Amino acid sequence: MESQINREYHLVARPVGQVKESDFQLIHAPIPVPGPGQAVARTLYLSLDPANRVWMNERASYMPPVKLGDVMRGFGMAQVVASNNPQLPVGTVVQGLTGWRDYLLIGDGAEQMMPVVSGLQIPLATMMGVLGITGLTAYFGLTEIGKPKAGETVVISAAAGATGSVAGQIAKQLGCRVVGIAGSDDKCAWLTQELGFDVAINYKHADWQKQLGAACPAGIDVIFENVGGEILDASLARINLHARIILCGLIASYNAEAPVPGPYNFGNVLMRRGRIEGFIVTDFVAKFPAAVMQLAQWHLAGKLKHRDTIVDGLQLAPTAINRLFDGSTTGKLLIKVADAPLPIP
Amino acid sequence: MESQINREYHLVARPVGQVKESDFQLIHAPIPVPGPGQAVARTLYLSLDPANRVWMNERASYMPPVKLGDVMRGFGMAQVVASNNPQLPVGTVVQGLTGWRDYLLIGDGAEQMMPVVSGLQIPLATMMGVLGITGLTAYFGLTEIGKPKAGETVVISAAAGATGSVAGQIAKQLGCRVVGIAGSDDKCAWLTQELGFDVAINYKHADWQKQLGAACPAGIDVIFENVGGEILDASLARINLHARIILCGLIASYNAEAPVPGPYNFGNVLMRRGRIEGFIVTDFVAKFPAAVMQLAQWHLAGKLKHRDTIVDGLQLAPTAINRLFDGSTTGKLLIKVADAPLPIP
Numbered sequence: 001m002e003s004q005i006n007r008e009y010h011l012v013a014r015p016v017g018q019v020k021e022s023d024f025q026l027i028h029a030p031i032p033v034p035g036p037g038q039a040v041a042r043t044l045y046l047s048l049d050p051a052n053r054v055w056m057n058e059r060a061s062y063m064p065p066v067k068l069g070d071v072m073r074g075f076g077m078a079q080v081v082a083s084n085n086p087q088l089p090v091g092t093v094v095q096g097l098t099g100w101r102d103y104l105l106i107g108d109g110a111e112q113m114m115p116v117v118s119g120l121q122i123p124l125a126t127m128m129g130v131l132g133i134t135g136l137t138a139y140f141g142l143t144e145i146g147k148p149k150a151g152e153t154v155v156i157s158a159a160a161g162a163t164g165s166v167a168g169q170i171a172k173q174l175g176c177r178v179v180g181i182a183g184s185d186d187k188c189a190w191l192t193q194e195l196g197f198d199v200a201i202n203y204k205h206a207d208w209q210k211q212l213g214a215a216c217p218a219g220i221d222v223i224f225e226n227v228g229g230e231i232l233d234a235s236l237a238r239i240n241l242h243a244r245i246i247l248c249g250l251i252a253s254y255n256a257e258a259p260v261p262g263p264y265n266f267g268n269v270l271m272r273r274g275r276i277e278g279f280i281v282t283d284f285v286a287k288f289p290a291a292v293m294q295l296a297q298w299h300l301a302g303k304l305k306h307r308d309t310i311v312d313g314l315q316l317a318p319t320a321i322n323r324l325f326d327g328s329t330t331g332k333l334l335i336k337v338a339d340a341p342l343p344i345p
Numbered sequence: 346m347e348s349q350i351n352r353e354y355h356l357v358a359r360p361v362g363q364v365k366e367s368d369f370q371l372i373h374a375p376i377p378v379p380g381p382g383q384a385v386a387r388t389l390y391l392s393l394d395p396a397n398r399v400w401m402n403e404r405a406s407y408m409p410p411v412k413l414g415d416v417m418r419g420f421g422m423a424q425v426v427a428s429n430n431p432q433l434p435v436g437t438v439v440q441g442l443t444g445w446r447d448y449l450l451i452g453d454g455a456e457q458m459m460p461v462v463s464g465l466q467i468p469l470a471t472m473m474g475v476l477g478i479t480g481l482t483a484y485f486g487l488t489e490i491g492k493p494k495a496g497e498t499v500v501i502s503a504a505a506g507a508t509g510s511v512a513g514q515i516a517k518q519l520g521c522r523v524v525g526i527a528g529s530d531d532k533c534a535w536l537t538q539e540l541g542f543d544v545a546i547n548y549k550h551a552d553w554q555k556q557l558g559a560a561c562p563a564g565i566d567v568i569f570e571n572v573g574g575e576i577l578d579a580s581l582a583r584i585n586l587h588a589r590i591i592l593c594g595l596i597a598s599y600n601a602e603a604p605v606p607g608p609y610n611f612g613n614v615l616m617r618r619g620r621i622e623g624f625i626v627t628d629f630v631a632k633f634p635a636a637v638m639q640l641a642q643w644h645l646a647g648k649l650k651h652r653d654t655i656v657d658g659l660q661l662a663p664t665a666i667n668r669l670f671d672g673s674t675t676g677k678l679l680i681k682v683a684d685a686p687l688p689i690p
Contacts (some may be wrong), residue, residue: 029639053614061616085547113452247615262607264575270623271399271406 006031007314011066011099013265015056017255018325023056024072024100030313037105038107039088039127041078043098045128046314046335047077049162050226053254062280072100075318077116077128079340080106084239088115091342093124095132100317117292118345122299127330130166130306135295136288137248137281138167141224142174144284145277146246150175152221155212156197157231160187161324163248165195166295168225169304172196177220179215181208181231183327190330195305209234219243228252229260236265236274244277245269255325307331351376351674352659354445356411362600363670368401369663376448383452384433386423388443388472391659391680393666394420394507395571398599417445419662422461425451433460436687438469440477443606445519445662447682457558459467460548462637463690467644474677475511475651480640481633482593482626486569487519489629490622495520497566498555502576505532506669507677508593511640512539512569517541520574521567523670524560526576527552528672535675540650541615554579564588572687574605581619590614590621600670604659652676 006029010107014024034040051197055062067075078100080088085107088094096113098104106113116127129135141163148154154171157166161182171178180191180200188200199215201208212234219240225232228250236245252261269276284291297303309329311320316339323329351374358368379385399406400418403688409614411418420444423432432451433439441458443449460568461472474480493499504525505511513536516523525545527538533545542561546553557579564585570577574594575642581590614621629636643649654674656665659682668674 062618114510206507250612252613253612257611260612261609262611264604264606266607266611267598267605268597269621271626273407273625274622276614276621278620281619283618334431 004031005029005232006103008102009072009314010316011056011071011072012068012126014068015053016057019053019255019321021318022122022253026315027103029280032105034068034082034084034107035106035200037085037106038105039080039083040220040343041080041094041098041104041106041113041279043076043078043102043104043337044093044340045077045096045125046100046317046337047075047128047133048065048324048333048335049134050249050251050254050324051325054323065191065195069232070216072317073097074100075133075134075152076236076337077105077265078113079126079342080345081341089345091345093118093340093344100314115148115290117296118288120296122296125308125310125334126299126306127338129162129308130293130299131295133135133281134162135166135293135304138163138170138224138280139291139295140144140284140287141172141246142222145279146222146224146244148174148222148244152224153179153216153218154224154236154254155178155181155220156224156226157181157235158189158226158249158251159200160330161226163185163225164226165191165331167297169195171222171224171296173303179212181212190307195249201269205229213238214277222246224248227313228263228285233263233265236268239272239274241272243272243274245274247276247278251325300342309333310336312336326330348355349376350374351446351448353447354581354659354675355414356401356417360398361404362602363504364398364401364663366663367516371577371660374446377450379427379429379450379452380651382430383426383450383566384425385445386425386449386451386458387447387686388421388423388442388447388659388682389438389469389685390595391420391443391662391667391679391682392420392473392478393678394479395594395596395599395669397666398669401622416444417662419445419471420421420478421682422469422477423449423458424687424689426681426686437464438685438689440473445659459633462641465641468642469685470653470655470679470681471644471651473679474507474615474651475644475652476637478576478626478642479491479507479677480511480622480649481629483515483569484592484636484640485626485629485632486591486624487512487515487567490624491569492569493521493567496522498524498532498561498563499567499569500524500526500561500565500580501569501571502526502580503571503594503596504536504542505675506571509569509571510536510651510676513542514540516567516569518643518648524557526557526572532675535652548576549689556607558583567591569593571596571606571639574578578608578610579609584613584617584619586617588617588619590619592623595654596670618626653679655681657681
């Protein structure tokens, strides 16, 4: 039975461009046994994020690269199935860097796992996305970095993606005019008709930059940037004085095989006295519980909708990761690894 | 006698690349006569700044472009020679946007002229540079945008320029390790031997980027950026977590005839959660008087040295402006237009 072995995907080559299955080796390892103070958890979901792709590269990012031969690093959700740690009783559901594997050992210092806020009656997949690391990224990017004021115009790139779709809805809750940029008419329709974006622009239309200008008649005050490249440039061309650019991702460059130039309109940051700031969600870990409650409140009130793209089976992680970059997903991309083997407390 | 006519340099063509004399027309206008509440001032010094070059372009910057046919906009120092304004008695020395001309009318709402802080026994040329708009730019860039802490490493580009040379000395006063980047060995010697920079690097040496790495063994915490292009890229490659990039100027691109890409290491701002912020000194005008007193105190204590490149004669402004971009000046570039015609109160 599959659950009796521990499948681990080890990174064995640094991908060039798109990720290939041959960049990984599947190892059948024994299921770990918890030592004193340790616990073992069964992975339920893996989150596929652009950060995974970054970590496969040689270059240091906000975390070091995954070493060749190591289990691929990844964020996920897991349930404790054996425990010698009273803080982590059997059945507890946790989130954190599970890695691309069926079972993991917790408590050896290598992992930072947080219990999932319980009692919310919200599906686990939702807790991974809109109420998890993705929703928190959108929340802190806006509230701690961009700080849009009611009435300001916020432009969001990769707006139909996991983070962008949440960021846009939060910006609406904050009273902003919200303009999304996405890669298909279907995605744009979802953004405006279901998520309440004021305007959504398909950047595959030839006149999309003109549309962006028309959608922002008072200029752009805040950019929630997930893409970079010409998408960021189009927004930078239209920034107002003291604009804030939340640098959340630059997915246009993550698969690049040669150095990628920065935005051509970089000079506007000087001329219009803007601010560009990078961040990662873990900078704000102390504020996670309050933020999760706020996100849950909005979600339960119907103000934070989401779509998940759930791919079934750990073995699909090495290929599914490419879907983050080809426009074929909407919302959060998750790998379902297993149903929770035990009742959730 | 020259002082009986009012020479005005009007911008009549938008320069392509370097500025040419033919981009200007010299007009001999009458000396203005002050109406009720107005004053007339004689220009003493003009400040030549990269901003002048920016304003000659079609594109809006932090000020609108100079309209073709208008007197060239420029910062300068002038003395009131006739006045119907009790706030501006004859003899008062003022600073502000004098324009490239001998005489200007003050009080018609078109100019914002500030009286020079008097009683400091400091030469007027010094009041224009290290204690004027240049010194203030360095001061507020560091104290309001970069906020370096004692012990942090600050890298300054165009370090032997007017703003960079002051910024480096202020950073030393704040207890930082200061590394300057300049374009000649002579300039570098001046920075380290006279101004107290810890290291100065001549970017014309083939191995200068390696030298920069060696000069910043603990990485870079703050960049005071005046140049852009590959100079900024070399610094961005070495930023620490939460680095601050003070975007003061991008002179590498001001003469460009085609769009210039942003920094190739832009992604590091995301990965290392940096902050890039543009500013102009006039954002902090309310704090000018206190800042001038601080700068004067440092200057009088010998901790804020400077070099000025003073070019004699208004007629040289249209050609001298190019010297900001060819590396032929050290410190502040000024045009001396006239000696003060009246005693200075």
